[in-house]
Amino acid sequence: MSFVKEMIGHSMDLWEGYVSHPFLQELTSGALPQEKLKRYIVQDSLYLREYARIFAVGLLKAPSMQDMAHLSSLISGTVQGEYLTRDRYLREFGVKDWEAESLLPENQAYLDYMMGEAQRGELPEIFAAVLPCMLSYCYIGRELMRRYPEQVAASPYADLIQDYGSDSYYELCRSDAAYADTLYGPLSLERKAHLKEIFRTASDYEMKFWDMSYREEM
């Protein structure tokens, strides 16, 4: 069995919780207050800028040209691909200097955690820390589209859900998971147990990010 699937199974209780989180439920129904979406978009833009740097640490540690090619495509996918939807919302909200905004504590803590694992570990640890970000959004997008197809289609925020629920994002995630599985194949059971815990901790930070985006106070 794919070890990535095992890690997902070990965190599935958390992933299920994302789908029913009020932020995502209201994103789907369109009832999400704009202030909350704006906070998410600003914080997520800052997050993506720093997340790309974690791949860059992976690039420094990559043992082969093939690993380097994978990591560099993840960096450009984040900076030149995923960020673009945020950029569109930043313009719509009239946010100009988002890069001067501060990271909220939950966002900072999540990024510090991934960066710490990246600096201490090797590619298997780095991927255990960064995969919940990539793969949980695929799960969320597909589940929201499967469970609430009409609401998603009518939501003013449909693009944010459909980007992640699309077949092209699914294929990207499948190839990232297949790549990660090539790293995990030869590892000891003890190291794999540790990797599952890294994956779960990062999944927990994903939940805290949704909580941060939804809470009332700034």
Ligand SMILES: Cc1ncc(CN)c(N)n1
């Ligand atoms: C916090 C967070 N987690 C995941 C994703 C999806 N890559 C994201 N944009 N932001």
